Amino acid sequence: MNPTDNTPGNHNTSGEGAGKGTMKPGFHNTDGQGIAGHGSFFQATDLSRDEAVKATEWVRKHVDRRTVDLGDRMDDVREHMWELEKDGEIIVHRIRDEHEPIDVKLLFGWNKRIPTKRLWHHKSCGQCGNIPGYPTSLLWFMNQFGYEPGKDYLDETDQTSCTAWNYHGSGIGNVESLAAVFLRNFHQAYISGKQHGFDEGHFYPLVHCGTSFGNYKEIRKYLIESAELREKVKKILGKLGRLVDGKLVIPEEVVHYSEWVHVMRHRIAELQKYDMSHIRVANHVACHYYKMVHEDAVYDENVLGGNRTAIGTSVAQALGAQVIDYSTWYDCCGFGFRHIISEREFTRSFTMNRKIRVAKEEAGADVLIANDTGCITTMDKNQWIGKSHGQDFQVPIMADVQLAALACGADPFKIVQLQWHASPCEDLVEKMGISWDDAKAKFQDYLKEVEQGNIDYLYNPELAYGGRA
């Protein structure tokens, strides 16, 4: 230990640090102001460094690792879910060994199992309508890993959106409608295997949208906690023929696609074709991923020291890109649900000032990635209008899985579908060493084939309608 360190337990012998507001921890005060100006009742402990380390061990272990909420203050709703199943009230859609789950740690150190195979794709209306390269990149990866469509994953027409975008935007809807929609979709996921020759529970739902993910977790919590809500929605699900043995089906975990990307990142990196070491990646994680039901977001002590959610950053790191921090990383994107439709001045001002400007000017990012529908739409589409206010800066915007697909050699148009993006994705593609013009020309030729009905599919289209491929 350096005797001149101004660390806890050191005595101030030089007089440095004394005075109002400048006293450092461990310094003896000489002016009656106490430590750091907090008042005379705050006095130095006179502990040695070792003693100080020992005394604060609990703080580092528990507070820094965010486990302070363990115990009485934070309930793990999953424990109650198992009790409900034991009491015969619900059926839990289990993650089984065949789903090849990988364990991750959540905010408070709790465990969560992420299924990696036999997945039912719960699509996102914003992604499919507006950013189709999002789901296609994900399905492309599954094919790259040798997954068999119709057995190892399923995408079908028997699915609605979660309807939560509308709910959060307008207030039209209610907990019962959201719960019924959640249970209807997840019941379909539970039974979907039967049409393809498998048992119930074969396919496990993988939720693509951040808001669906947050909303479903919140609704699952209410369903587990409220017998009254369960009773109400049971009548609805019964009328729809969506009960199993007269019971509601609730998933063991609500799983987001970006969690799948996170646990698969090293396998993704094995497919890598383009060097990413010169690419500066800034990351925006969706609020509804890690702030809504925040106890269920993935943290990894090997990613950003476990101090922020690992999502997004982990796959960029696995691909060898430079992950660049920026001061407004915690801010939302400005989507606002209602705002992006009818209060656009808020949305575009917020995203330009708090996200795009900072990603460009402070981080010097080559790309800003995100893990949700609304964030990508907001940040991608609202850059052009900035010019009218002299904000002439742009940053390519895409999903983590799209960036990963590009790095692994997916076609920028046919698979990553960058033609739907408004931000300058061509700049990133070129910097990665892929010719944008060549890829575009190839795609325009392919469009002529499409006009003739010659379409390349990632899976046999019959699977979407419940048929066997």
Added chain:
Amino acid sequence: MATYAEMQQIYDDIRGDFRYDHELNGCLNCGICTATCPSAQFYDYSPREIVQLLWTENVEQIYDAMQEKIWACAQCMTCAARCPFKNSPGGLVMIMREVAIKHGMQSAKDVLRPFGRVMLKLITTGNQLSPDMIQPDHFPDWGPNIQKVEGDLKILRKAIPVQTLQTVDTAWEVSLKTSVEMYTIWEMTGVLKSLELMDENLFDVIEDFIDEKKEDYEDWLEEQEDDD
């Protein structure tokens, strides 16, 4: 302007929501929610104020906040993640919005009028957004080049290598049976009733659409029986 009794009823409905006790646990007035709130940077809106009004049961100012303020919230839930008391101002705002609709408040009608197109899409198709809504004509502020390849929308959508996504007026293809199940959910949970209270014209359009789809489904079921 509502009478005090009406305002009291509105407050009682907010307090009567089963989520209320989840979302409101006390308040230190620390303001960390407002410090991290995106809407607070642009509007006369503060999540701390919402919590304080409810915590102090200030029925008149709660009513006042429901005229405009509650619609400023962006629903990011940053406030909920930050609150040391585990309050969810964003969650309380959702309860207040639902109650504003239940009471047919004019503020809700005014705010939701531009949202009608999205609601029409959602209620009738189960998708909230479709490719034909994301066109330069509808979003001129997104610029002239919101797509990087020119071409017919139908062909561009056909070039997506996933069957369910090759649609133009929905984000993905939703089966008729699925849509009818969703209409049942809307009916049984009072969503259509709320819609009628907010916008009668929109409700009429939606009701006609739903009736037509239900008839299509009945016809389809009969065809299946005949085939058997």
